[in-house]
Amino acid sequence: MTAATPLGYDEAFLVIPLPLPRPVGDRAVRELPYPRFTVLLDPSRRLAAMTAVNIDGGALRDIARTGEWFLDERIPVGEQAGPAVYASNDVDRGHLVRRRDPGWGAPAEARAATEATFAYPNAAPQASVFNQSKELWLGLEDHVLEYADTTDQRVSVFTAPVLAATDPEYRGVQIPRRFFKVAAWSSTDDDPLRTTDPGIVGPRLLAAGFVLDQSELIDVREGVLATPPLSAYRTFQVPIADIEALAGVDLGPLVAADVLPPAAGFADGTVRGGDAWRPLGAADDVVLA
Incomplete structure (x- = not known):
């Protein structure tokens, strides 16, 4: 990476500070800053x-894919979870911070940031079925980003993966059944996505939460990880409060910033899952306003 490339997630990147x-x-974690993103690694898992990344959609560059996976x-x-987990099987090294997300700004910095996403702490085992x-x-x-383009x-x-205690073990690593994603952006008074509440003045934090479920795609009963060929990933838009409870993470102001109408929470201690979440079949199914 270049000396000028800032390291780590920037809490002040949006108009409104976001820790x-x-x-x-x-729960012990290792905080690993990379160019424009940070990974909190659970060493026991x-x-x-x-993972947290800052994306400047107005400065993204089309960087050719370069870089090799490396241990930090x-x-x-x-x-x-290094190369042995992914060798000779149907398991993908799934980027958590996508390769292109930190690839913005000056060309050299953009390339250094995209290559940094190949660090193994930024990977998680995902079934290789692509649909x-x-x-x-x-x-x-x-x-x-397309919606946030108005600001x-x-x-x-x-x-991150949802690190559940019941995840099946494979080659010494428990394979996550679910992954979550929360995207956050700031809204201004003239933003058409902004709430019409007249009591709110100035910038407002908005956020949307999602869960990917690969439970039906992984099978380790025979000591290998198999992916049923006709199964499908299931993707949902989920109340951010549900993600907070499901994953055991403190999402702070992101819960109140959720654009999805609130649903019943986890008061009874049960995880409702896909039966109560908003299934997504296409981008147009996403609620952002």
Whole structure:
């Protein structure tokens, strides 16, 4: 990376300060700053508990794919889900912070930032089936950016696997069944996406939350990870309060900024899942206003 490339997620990137979300309780994490994004790594699970990236949609560059996956030398190898997890199987090294998201600004800085996304702490095991639902998941930031284009084209995105205790184990790593994503942007008085509440003056934080469920795609009963060929990823828009409870993370002001009307929470301690969430089949199904 170049010396001028700022390291880590910037809490002041949007008009309204937005702190880096963190796991609740005493869960230990390793904070790993990279150019324009940060990974909070759970060393016991060897996977990220949170990633946070700043995206300047007005300055994104079309950077050719360069870079190779690498272990982060700042932490022990045993705390990272490295190449052995992904070898000779149907498991993808799924980028949590997408390669193109931090690739904005000066060309050299943009390239350094995109190459940094190949750090293994920024990867998580995902079933390799590629279908419409997965394409939708990968394009959610783009869809939010298009809407945020009415303001300053800046979006902060938080993505991670849901690290559940019941996730199946494979090659020493528990494979996440679900992933979450929360996109946040700021809205101004003349933004058509802005609430019409006359009592709110000045910039307002807005956010949308999503869950990808790959539960039906993973099978480790025979000691290998198999992906049923006809199954599908399921993608949902979800109340951010549900994500906070499901993933055990403190999403702070993002809960109140949710553009999705609130639903019944987890008062009874049960996770409702897809039966109560908004299923997405296309980008037009996303609620952003």
